[in-house]
Amino acid sequence: MxxxxxxxxxxxxxxxxxxxxxxxxxxxxxxxxxxxxxxxxxxxxxxxxxxxxxxxxxxxxxxxxxxxxxxxxxxxxxxxxxxxxxxxxxxxxxxxxxxxxxxxxxxxxxxxxxxMIIDELSLPHRGALKALRAFLKAKPSLSPDMQMLLDLCGESNDxxxxxxxxxxxxxxxxxxxx
Ligand SMILES: Cc1cc2nc3c(=O)[nH]c(=O)nc-3n(C[C@H](O)[C@H](O)[C@H](O)COP(=O)(O)O)c2cc1C
Incomplete structure (x- = not known):
């Protein structure tokens, strides 16, 4: 095959x-x-x-x-x-x-x-994640999946x-x- x-x-x-x-x-x-x-x-x-x-x-x-x-x-x-x-x-x-x-x-x-290793990201990608974090943090409350996203996009993980x-x-x- x-x-x-x-x-x-x-x-x-x-x-x-x-x-x-x-x-x-x-x-x-x-x-x-x-x-x-x-x-x-x-x-x-x-x-x-x-x-x-x-x-x-x-x-x-x-x-x-x-x-x-x-x-x-x-x-x-x-x-x-x-x-x-x-x-x-x-x-x-x-x-x-x-x-x-x-x-x-x-x-x-x-x-x-x-x-995702934050230090390895391109500037546009870091900017996109920063904007996403700000958007999520501005919400009065977050569903568990949105909270997970907020946690994941703020730190390095392997x-x-x-x-x-x-x-x-x-x-x-x-x-x-x-
Ligand atoms: C700007 C950006 C957006 C991302 N969006 C998502 C996403 O929507 N869902 C997800 O599970 N992971 C997301 N990730 C994490 C990537 O999918 C993860 O880093 C993946 O290992 C990248 O694979 P690659 O190195 O082969 O491109 C995102 C990462 C960056 C930098």
């Missing part, structure tokens, strides 16, 4: 996961900008990973824009974000924001725990866990066995 792992990563977290997944599957991990539609069309399984930024999966247009030409492939998407992957309601919203219902019904989506790729590897193995 022809498998490709594609990633888009601003600070290296998604790249690290993509490399671990590719190593486990014995295939190539390629940065999204190097990928052409022909590369995806020649594969049976496409694994795409992108960091989460304001609930958008980085570079996901590569999948969405080319969807009509790759919809017969097995498509697996993984996001990498700071929000706890166990937070189902949040990730349901992320899926709705990033994909049409047709695409959602035809792909498998996984969410992996990310990392939740990266190699074991988190397990379900993705299993999903590919299951496809191979069909």
């Amino acid at each position: 022809n498998i490709i792992v594609i990633y888009k990563s601003k600070y290296g977290t998604t790249k690290q996961y993509a490399e671990w997944i590719a190593e486990e599957l014995g295939c190539e991990a390629a940065e999204a900008s190097r990928i052409k539609i022909d590369d995806m069309e020649s594969c049976d399984v496409i694994v795409y990973g992108g960091g989460l930024y304001a609930e958008c999966i980085d570079g996901i247009a590569l999948i969405n824009k080319n969807y009509d030409r790759i919809k017969d492939k097995n498509i697996i998407v993984f996001s990498v974000g700071l929000t706890d992957p166990g937070f189902k309601k949040y990730y349901d919203t992320v899926a709705e924001k990033n994909f049409s219902s047709e695409v959602r019904d035809n792909i498998q989506i996984f969410n992996l725990p990310g990392k 939740f990266v866990d190699k074991n988190a790729i397990g379900p993705i590897i299993k999903a590919v193995r299951d496809i191979e066995q069909v």
Whole structure:
């Protein structure tokens, strides 16, 4: 089976996961900008990973824009974000924001725990987080998920866990066995 792992990563977290997944599957991990539609069309399984930024999966247009030409492939998407992957309601919203219902019904989506080191962030990203913090702090009260967001965007955190790729590897193995 022809498998490709594609990633888009601003600070290296998604790249690290993509490399671990590719190593486990014995295939190539390629940065999204190097990928052409022909590369995806020649594969049976496409694994795409992108960091989460304001609930958008980085570079996901590569999948969405080319969807009509790759919809017969097995498509697996993984996001990498700071929000706890166990937070189902949040990730349901992320899926709705990033994909049409047709695409959602035809792909498998996984969410992996990310990392953010404040000192490594670009100035625009630091500014965006500062503005988000100010916006949240100005609210008279916060729901638990908004409080979590406020806590997460104000400090460095590293939740990266190699074991988190397990379900993705299993999903590919299951496809191979069909
Ligand atoms: C400006 C900014 C916005 C972010 N937005 C989200 C978000 O909406 N949800 C989330 O869970 N994590 C969010 N994060 C955390 C990133 O998803 C996390 O740092 C991830 O590991 C980045 O992956 P990358 O290094 O592969 O780009 C954000 C980080 C920054 C700097």
